[in-house]
Amino acid sequence: MKIVFPTDGNKLEDEICHHFGRAKNFLIFNTEEKEIKIYPNPEAKGEAILPPEFLKQLGVDAVICFGLGPRAFNLFKNYKIKTKKAAKRTIKENIYLFQKGKLRDLTEKDVF
Numbered sequence: 001m002k003i004v005f006p007t008d009g010n011k012l013e014d015e016i017c018h019h020f021g022r023a024k025n026f027l028i029f030n031t032e033e034k035e036i037k038i039y040p041n042p043e044a045k046g047e048a049i050l051p052p053e054f055l056k057q058l059g060v061d062a063v064i065c066f067g068l069g070p071r072a073f074n075l076f077k078n079y080k081i082k083t084k085k086a087a088k089r090t091i092k093e094n095i096y097l098f099q100k101g102k103l104r105d106l107t108e109k110d111v112f
Contacts, residue, residue, distance in 0.1 A: 001031045001061045003098060005091045010038045012092040020065045020072060021051060028060060029095055052076050064094050064103060067110040085110060 006023030007014050017023035021043055028037045039058070042049045052075035055063070062082040076083050083106040086094050097103050 002059055003029045003031065003062045003064060003095065004055055004058075004060045005029070005063075005086075005094065006041070006065050007091060012036065012095070013090050015090055016065060016086045016094065018066050020063075020068050026051070026055065027091060028058065029091070031095075031099070050075065052079060052081070056081065062098070064098060065106075067112050068106060070111050073106065073111045 005027045006017040006020045007027050008017050008024040009015070010025060010027065012029070014027075023041050024044055026039045026041055028039065041051060042054050043051050050072070052072050056079045060081055062084060063076060064084045064086050066086050068076070068083065073083065084098060084103040085106050087097055087103065094103065
């Protein structure tokens with residue numbers, strides 16, 4: 001499973017960016033291979049592709065973040081990519097919480 005985190009860093013010890021669309025990078029953690037890959041956020045670079053479309057092309061299965069804009073929320077829903085509410089911790093801690101089933105789904109309350 002590929003899980004993505006918006007971040008301004010590039011390590012598992014970094015924190016999750018509070019604003020999904022303005023994150024510098026997307027860190028993808030592959031739970032089967034236990035590896036990470038870092039991709040620059042295309043929206044932050046001024047590219048035409050939206051982050052949900054970009055992440056769908058990368059085969060992401062889940063997004064862990066604090067909240068989403070309405071367009072991103074609906075696109076992830078349409079793409080059948082899970083969206084989970086991040087805890088106020090590092091990426092590494094959120095991976096652990098996700099694998100233990102302790103992160104809730106994002107809801108309309110998390111759309112801003």
